Each structure stands twice: as C-alpha cells, then as structure tokens.
Amino acid sequence: MKFHAIELPLGKTANSIRNSPKITILVTITLVLLTLIPLYYLLPGYASFPWNSSSSSSSQKLSSAIPPSSGDHGGVTSGRECDIFSGEWIPNPEAPYYTNLSCRWSIHEHQNCMKYGRPDLGFMKWRWKPDECELPIFNPAQFLEIVRGKSMAFVGDSVARNQVQSLICLLSRVMYPVDISYTRDEDFKRWNYTTYNFTLATFWTPYLVRINEADPNKIGLFNLYLDEFNEEWTTHIEQFDYVIISAGHWFYRPMMFYEKGTLVGCHYCLKENLTDLNMLYGYRKAFSTAFKAINSLPNYKGLTILRTFAPSHFENGVWNQGGNCLRTKPFMSNETHLEGKDLELYRIQLEEFSIAEREGKKSRGLRYGLLDTTKASLLRPDGHPSHYGHWPHENVTLYNDCVHWCLPGAIDTWNDFLLETLKIEGRKSFEGSIHTSDRKMRIR
Template identity: 60%
Template sequence: MVKIEEYKELIDSKSKMITPRVALTLSLVLFSLTIVPALYSLIANPTLPLLISSSETDGPFPSDHMHPSVRILPPVDSPIPAPLNYTRHRKSSYHSPPVTTSTSRTQIRDDEQRCDLFKGEWIPNEESPYYNNATCWAIQEHQNCMKFGRPDTGFMRWRWKPDGCDLPIFDPNEFLEMARGKSMGFVGDSISRNQVQSLLCLLSRVEYPEDISSSPDTAFKVWNYTSYNFTLHVMWSPYLVKTTKADPTDPECNLFNLYLDEYDTKWTSQINQLDYLVISSGHWFYRPVIFYENETISGCQYCALPNTTQLPLYYGYRKALRTSLRAILENFKGLAVLRSFSPQHFEGGPWDKGGDCVRTRPYRRNETIPEGADLKIHDIQLEEFRAAEEEMKKKGLRLRLMDTTQAMLLRPDGHPGRYGHLQTAEVSLRNDCIHWCLPGPIDSWNDILLQMMKTEK
C-alpha cells in the first residue's frame, strides 16, 4: 500500500510536470487517506467526543420524527418519555460503542462473595462515561448537566469500590441475558425514575426498547426489549400508599392526603406479573401532607390546619413504608429490592433559600457524617426492612436491601445544581441538589443491582 508521505513527496517533486487534472486526482486521493478515516472513527464511536455544547442539544425544538437523543423532554416531576418505536431496525441504523470491560473486573471471585457492597470508597475510573446524550434518548433536560455550561467533567469519572472486593462495571449484555424472558418494575418517585433512566442509558449500548404501554397514562410505562423479551415497568408512586390531592379542583394544589394504611393499587395490582421489583421513596415526605388512618384524619405535616395534630415526617414515612412492604409480602413472589434513601447535598442554605452544591470531587468516607432528616429516614428504612425481611423469610419470599445511602452521601459533586437549567440573570431557578446527573454516580446503582441479581441466581 502506498503511504501518505509518498503522495506528498510525489506532489512536491513533480509539481512542475503535473497537469491540473492529475493534480486534482492526487489531491482527492490524499483527502481520502486522511480525512475520511477520521470521519469514520468519529461516527463509529459516538461517546468519544463528550457533547458539552452541540447543535443537537442547543438547537430549536425538534419534531417527533427526529432521533430520540435530541428530543426535548419533560420537567423534573414528569415520567420518562417513551422512545421512538424503531427497535427492530436498531442494529442496522445505530452505531454503538463496543461493550467492553478492558481494565475492569467482570466478576467477584469466590473468596470475595461475603464482600459488603455498600461499604467502600469512590475511586477514579477513566473508562467512563459509558453513554452520553447522543447515544441515550432517556436523559432529561435537568439531568443533562453539560448542556447548560457545567465546566467540569470529573463527576462522571468515578466508580464505587467496596471494601474487600471490586464491583464489576455494569455489563448490558450480561444484564439482558439474565433478564431474558423476565420482567422488572421500579416503584417510587423521581429518584426511582432517575435510576431507571440510568438503566435505559446503560442498556442503550445494546438495544433500544419498544414502548408497549397499555394505557396513555405516562406515569406508568412499559418497555420491551424485543431481542430478549425483557419488559421494564416504571410505576410512579412518590408516597407509595394511596394518595389524593386535598383540593382536586385546584391543579396547583400542593397539599396531599396520604392514606397510610391503604395500598396504592395502581402499582400493587401489577407486581404479581413481575420477576424483579425495586422500590424506593423519601423526598416527597418533606412536603405538606394530611395523614389518614382508618379513613379518618390522624394528623398532618406542614398543613397548619385547625384542630389537627402536627406530626413529623418520620411518622408518616414509617407507616407508608410498612404498608408498602406488606403489599409486597401479599402480592409478589419474585426478588424484591428496597433501595435506601438518596441523600441531598444543599450547602449554604436550604433548597428554597439559595442552597447549592458546587463541589467537584467525592468526599472521602471520613470527610462527612450524615445528619438530620436524611439519616432518620435511612434508619427507618433499615428498621422496617429487617421486620419485613423476617416475615418474608417465613413465607419463603425474598426481600433484599440496596443500601446505597452511604455511597451517595460521599457524592456531593454528582447533582445538576445550577446546571440543570439555562443560566440567565433574568430567571431565578432553584438549584437541584437532589437528582443525579446522567451520566454520573447513579450509574453505580445499576452496577450493584446487576451484582445482586447475579448473587440471587
């Protein structure tokens, strides 16, 4: 094969003898040997150039027929949008980066099986991120932390390292093979949805799902990975129990009635068809609510209603979680996972008083100590989990705890903060130090989820 340098020398030494037509031909050959391979490499490896400010994300509103990676997505408390239904043509029309684990361990050795996945440190991971907003359609605006000018990218390049073992990086092929012919459901609030979006993005390296939801209710979505006959269910239930608005006629009403001893049948009636169930909650319990028990008001929180007992959020959360775990005990036969509380990281004030999260590195484990309401909610989860686990063991059922609270407490750098929206002096928006950037530290939840599935198998 003739080298590029030989063409250059030929052009230089023979320039006086070459006709314009021959010169044009040689120039085209040189172009094909230099520019074309570079373009091919760029197209074939979409995750290499991290999209910080691209025309795809900063352009005008796209129409529905455009590629799903550039769709304009709903606000924070809305459910995940459905992808376009072109799964069957996915392999021929989309170039995914190769799924490899070049330097990461792929399994936990036999002598490490007793390793506690939930105690450890965050260590650098230069292989990440494994997707971006060009390869994953499920990243919403407020989680696309690079779009609105976040200057650092280091928050994407860490992985969770448990003490005593090395947690394998999520392998989408292995996950889909394990889940072949099965179904998995996630129940909870927008943090639960955040984990689902991470899972969708990690799996997008292999296949996009098809929306097979049976109703137009966007709070309850069902996707199917047709090549594996794996269905993924997302069920919106931020309080886990039956909930109604205190004033149904007011669309802006933010006061809710919580029926602490009644199931939210919108999700409890569906779980008997699932093989895996991941349940989580917590953040919505900081809102004004009225508690009902035995169909009677038992108290309220932040409601300022006359002649009504003021109760702390811990009261309502414990009872709601207990009711939800009882629903799982009575209606579910597969592997149930309770994912623990996801800490918030507001500094310099609370969420509504200018609080922000501007750190750019994880904490070391001895740098911060959990405090206040977040720790109390975590304690309640541990207590209710242990009680429910004993009951499930008696019936031969499986309930496991995904205790990610300590790991996520160390990640104040992983939230959108001020970069979950357009940066303008004219608009004052609160900083988001609750949800997690995608890609980001929340991807480790699915590393852990897959390892728990493998352990159960």
C-alpha cells in the same frame, strides 16, 4: 406542578432420565448454568461471568472463593467477606460508558448536565471502590442475559425514575428498548427489550400509599391514606419478576395523615387542633403498608429489592431559598456522615425492610434484597445538576436541583449494585438447585 419534568422536595414533575440420579443432577446443573451464564455478547472491558463476585446473604456480602475473570473491572480480590456498600469513590478515567448523545432520548433535560454546559466534567469519572474488594463496572450484555424473559418494575418517585434512565442508557450499548406503555401518562412507562424479551417499567408513587390532593387552593398538600394500598402500582406488580421500591424526598413536604379513613394528624400542615405527627410517622407507616401490599399479593413470586434513601446535597440554603450544590468532587468517607432526618429515614427503611423480609419469607417464601445506595450517594455532592438543567438565558421556573443526578454520573453506580444483586440471586438459585437435587438423591 410540572417544570421540565423535574421533581423537587416540594413539587411534582415534569421483568428424563429417571433411573440415574447422577445424570439427573448433571442435567440440572447444566441447565442452570446455561440459563445464568452469558455465553455471548460479551463486551471488551466488562466482567465475563455472573459469579465473579458472590454472596451468601441479602446484605450483599461477597466471598472471594471465585476468582475474578479476565477482562473484569475488579472482581473480588480480598480473602475476606466484603460489604460492597461500604467504600470510597476513586478516579475512573475510562468513564463514562455512554453520553448525552448516545442516549439522548432517555435523559430528561434537567439531568442533561453535559448539554447545558457544566464545565467540570470530572463528576462522570469516578467509580465506587468497596473497602475489601472490587465492584465490577456494569456489563450491559451480562445484565440482559440474566434478565432474559423476565420483567422489572421500579416503584417510587422521580429519583427511582432517574435510576431507570441510567439503566436504559447503560443498556444502550447493547440495544434500545421499544416503548410498550399502556398509557400516555409519563409517570407509568413500560419498555421491552425484544431480543431478550425483557420488560422494564416505572410506577410513579412518591408516597407509596394511596393519596389525593388535600386542598385545591393549596397546591402540593396531599392526603396520605397510610393504611391503604396504592392500586396504581399494587394491581400491576404481581406479573413482575423484580420489584425495586424506594421513596424519600416527598416526605419532607406538608402532608395530612389518614388511618381507617379518619384524619389522625399531619406534618407541617399548620392547622389548629390537629396533631403534628411529623414526617417520620408517615414514612414508617407508608413503607409498612407498601411491604404489606407486596406480601399479600397471592400470585407474586418475585424478588423485592429495597433501594435505600439517597440524601440531597443543598448547601447555603434549602431547595427554594438559594440552596445549591456546587462541589466538584466526592467526599471521602471521613469527611461527612449521615445525620438528622436523613439518618432516621434510612433507619426506618431498614427496620421495615427487615420486618417485611421476615414475614414474607415465613408466610410465603418470598425473597428480598437490599440495594444500600445511601453511603455511596451521601459522598457525591458533585453529582447533581444544580442549575445545569437549562440554558443560562432561559426564563424557567426551576430551582437548583440537588436531588436528582446528572446522566451520565454517580447514579450509574446504583446499577452496578443492582447487577451484583442479580448475580447474587443467581448464585443462590444455583446453590439451592444443587442442594435440592442432593436431598432427592439421598432420599432415593
């Protein structure tokens, strides 16, 4: 069921010098630096180098050993390690960094809060401040240099697509991409940034595993084959250098669970003599299967990134019974906390991620990274479109949207996190190349 490309919890929507060890090391370091450090297209007011914030672990803990560069929106300033995912929202009068006019073709109507008259535009003027350091604002030129010649796939539901739209808009300050999609299906899009030979793709898969419609007479009830790969995305991602995986809100709806081809239970299906296994059972199995699919691909050598669950903010009712999100500023971290099913979904993601990371690294040396957007998103009840996804006089089948995010808006910070993750991986590769060269020199 498609309503202006929107997706709500209960409905689908609208990329030789052999004799001198010292010279060999110098050449290696120089080549790595030239590959990773953006030397041009630097924009005023953005970070200048990819390592002004650095990390030694996949939990994105940043060291302050490297000072912030001039013109940086922050840079690490504390003398301790910093968890960039723990902090507060603070005012940012310089935002936004694009508008619904400069990026009109990428912003879906139901997320175009500026166009449809949202009066409190302050929701665009906040940035995430980690507790012990600064998180640089997204630098589009820097991002494109880091991903030059590479490819990136977002695998998940329409909230994953929401992040891609934000990324395209943030990158629009440097250039717009060319649509190179292999299908007309809007659920599977692909773009190329020709100057950088960078490919960006989306694979719409709200349950991550194979599904089909359970009952033609009951719209929205799906069969989930919890132990079977969804080949609509798993057969494509071997070619990608980065795969960002996420899912969540669709698991609140009715589902039929199959394993080994047999119906084993359901969630809120209201069928007699069928075990209610609840949403958490299906959620864990789906993520386990999705990660197994990635770890089993023989030619996949990319970085797999988990983007954690972003809670919705319905108040005074659920999504289809009058619930809305009308707050106009962020929460402070001591004003709310993750609880209930949202907390369980988050825990399951982290547990399955840990298992997959351990198994992938042990069996094939695969790399994993974490984009923990949960806390920052929890604190932004003001960031959703609510009813500002259409004109007030329009007669549309559309509920208040407290799941997706206005563009520009809070979701842009997810791409601040993403760029920091890529910089961290760049530093790891750099340090790894030095250690490898050093070992070779000692062996000789």
